[in-house]
Amino acid sequence: MEPNTAYHALLKNLGLKVTPKRLALLSVLEEEHRYLSPEEVWKKLRRSFKSLGLPTVYRNMEELECHGVISKVLHSNRKLYYYFCPKTGHHHHFVCMECRIVEDLSVCAVREMEKEIKRQVNGTVTSHILQVNGLCGNCAEKL
Amino acid sequence: MEPNTAYHALLKNLGLKVTPKRLALLSVLEEEHRYLSPEEVWKKLRRSFKSLGLPTVYRNMEELECHGVISKVLHSNRKLYYYFCPKTGHHHHFVCMECRIVEDLSVCAVREMEKEIKRQVNGTVTSHILQVNGLCGNCAEKL
DNA sequence: TCATAAATAGAAATGATTTCTATTTATACC
DNA sequence: GGTATAAATAGAAATCATTTCTATTTATGA
Numbered sequence A, B: 001m002e003p004n005t006a007y008h009a010l011l012k013n014l015g016l017k018v019t020p021k022r023l024a025l026l027s028v029l030e031e032e033h034r035y036l037s038p039e040e041v042w043k044k045l046r047r048s049f050k051s052l053g054l055p056t057v058y059r060n061m062e063e064l065e066c067h068g069v070i071s072k073v074l075h076s077n078r079k080l081y082y083y084f085c086p087k088t089g090h091h092h093h094f095v096c097m098e099c100r101i102v103e104d105l106s107v108c109a110v111r112e113m114e115k116e117i118k119r120q121v122n123g124t125v126t127s128h129i130l131q132v133n134g135l136c137g138n139c140a141e142k143l
Numbered sequence C: 001t002c003a004t005a006a007a008t009a010g011a012a013a014t015g016a017t018t019t020c021t022a023t024t025t026a027t028a029c030c
Numbered sequence D: 001g002g003t004a005t006a007a008a009t010a011g012a013a014a015t016c017a018t019t020t021c022t023a024t025t026t027a028t029g030a
Helices: A004-014 A018-031 A038-048 A053-066 A110-121 A137-142 B004-013 B021-033 B038-045 B053-068 B109-119 B138-141
Strands: A071-073 A081-083 A092-096 A100-107 A123-137 B069-072 B082-083 B091-094 B104-106 B124-135
Touching: A004 A018, A018 A038, A018 A053, A038 A137, A053 A081, A071 A092, B004 B021, B021 B038, B021 B053, B038 B053, B053 B082, B069 B091
Parallel strands: A092 B124, A123 B091
Antiparallel strands: A071 A081, A092 A100, A123 B124, B069 B082, B091 B104
């Protein structure tokens, strides 16, 4: 059977048990080329599973995120959203705040990106978030 | 009197009333060269104001943020943090996840930034958030 | 088939943020 | 300076996404 085999291997490789719910979750995320909240995923999955806890969805999505399988989308409403991106390698995303669609970007510098995005998605850039996280010299020493 | 005059003008220009609490809030944020949560600001302000509601702090910080006076800092714990940056013009920040200090960055492309940051703050970049927000062609048309 | 650790359901707790209403205050105008 | 008015605030209460907890179920490897 189709992609389930791939998901199966994926979970195995991560050392996670292959449960029907995990497979379905991956399937839902991959089919949707948009970012979704845990609750939205939960609602979709409940069609197939009469008993499915929202915490299970939260737990699994977080798990997959920290293994790099799916990526978090930041949103100004501070809710969690996740996106399954099939593209590998370092790249960034253009995300539509309206329809939630996600587009892969090939360049990384924001100035250049704006032009690229206009061409690529024929869209409008309303804002961008560029924040570099790390440890300053002092803290890096202490830890 | 010192900087209060500047804050006074700042608030006036934004069409906001000049209240003692707003002035104090700005003062607290400017003195602290780190990003702070509303609750932290509240605790500091309560030293000077016996009666001060946490919602007031939230409201004012949000107000100042949307007027561009202070800037939001994204954090993986999804809490709100704000930083008063005296530097004008387009630039980004390096924020230490440990001590919360903020450094202005002069370049915008992440690859170059990593080198720059190493020089500038003698620190370690653990991750960066680069997300471009906007409206895709379809949604832009509809709205 | 079985033992075991991992995964899950479902209820309950958490806690940051927001909402609400009555009261207070800054401001503009006299 | 005195006053009307809209903005700002306090304090309590509500919200609600997310997390925690415990007992039960399930995938897995032997």
